[in-house]
Amino acid sequence: MGTLTQEIPAPTVTTDVDLTTTSVRELNAALHAEPEGSTAAYRVVHPAGRHAVAVGLDRPVTVTVEGHVGYYAAGMNQHATVEVHGNAGVGVAENMMSGRVHVHGDASQSAGATAHGGLLVVDGNAAARCGISMKGVDIVVGGNVGHMSGFMAQAGRMVVCGDAGDALGDSIYEARIYVQGTVASLGADCVAKEMRPEHLAEVTDLLAAAGRDDDPAAFTRYGSARTLYNFHVDNASAY
């Protein structure tokens, strides 16, 4: 979770890619061919909702996408910064390892699914299952998140500036979820917890990293009650 202090090198030359004339595969191949340590900048126009834009990056490049992208944009990201000036489809930044993905519009379901590290920022709303099975990523959502968000979330932090849908944090492990607005309902074994100074500090840092000015003191922390971690004999009849 050292991504918050990561320096983003200033790129010098920008490569323009128009997806009406260049295929997504060609774009991704060019990004994968960047040499180690490359801080190249790419500006992608006319994405037209295409899937798998800027996936599998493993260099500290910057990719700016002007428009809406389809499924799995910036999936498996390592080191790269991906900005989407539009909406993102299913599974944006899924399995991200490091780097930063910023969606300036809304994100569809399963944003940041299984991601291990890095920072995912969604300025608008994220749909169902945001941060499902997250394993260390930080997620900041400016709007609302849909139902089953944080399902089986194992590690990392999720900050929701709006409201959360039903069954928030169902079967959550050790991830921490912070919600400023209302929670429609909590999932199994997810409970509201005390905001201690270290939690206020981490919400402050995450909001700052996402470029937001919400009041950290207005957030409530949610996490695991840890009652599902071990078999309890009173539950035997449920098996």
Next chain:
Amino acid sequence: MCGIAGLHLRDAALQPHLGALLQTMLCQAAERGTDAAGVGLYGDPGLNPAGQATVCTIESPLVATEAAAAVERALGQPVRSRASGQTTVFTAAVAADLLEAAVRAALPGAVVTSRGANLSVLKGTGHPDELATTFRLADATGYQGVAHTRMATESAVTSTGSHPYSVGPDQCMVHNGSFSNHATIRRELKAEGVEFDSENDTEVGARFVAQQLAGGADVEKALRLLCERFDGFYTLLVATENSFAVVRDAIACKPAVVAETDQWVAMASEYRYLTGLPGVENARIFEPEPEVVYAWER
């Protein structure tokens, strides 16, 4: 996996382009299903001439011209026919139920895929791009349309298994997902005298909705009742003569996106199907919430 797309026009100036717009959506949706495809078109005067009824069939035992002659003999009135790929379209200046009865009498084995004054359902097996050509979709006009590309899961790849399902007058349903308790509901509906054309799960949903509508429910209520009764995964797009509605199951894992402008309302499995629509860059775009019925009237 299947692909769904639908377009409900608010601006009459776009009506001449309905088919061309729907074709761009259908062909994008082909990546979610290449087993079969179909469209439901509302208000095309070639398919649904004013003052006439239209009945569409698949699996007709006769070619279109011979079939028209046979239906004409059964009806005792002039009948026109048109072949649109695997679908045969019959029109006559009588009530839709009379034309449907004549088609059924004259063409044993044929499956009626739509009947009414405003709707024609064209469907069949094959690649959506090729089917769109046989439907002459690019030339179609009208006020709303739905489209479906099928990757078969719950029943075989047959023309009767393809969508849309239209089982009531000017009603139409397309479905992405699979109902898990459709066999139970099918038995219940059969016990009440409802007849089925296929083994497909979506047909059960369409029969259920048609029964609710026939009982006086509006589309919104019919779909809320469907949510209560049906288990499984579904994103549904349901159209009637005057309405266009979307609903998703409680889990909402089957994708759906709605875009809305002053000129049109569109729904699709994926945003990219919508990129050919005029003004989409300024549309209000959202994902339908689970078990919320979204309905637009004209």
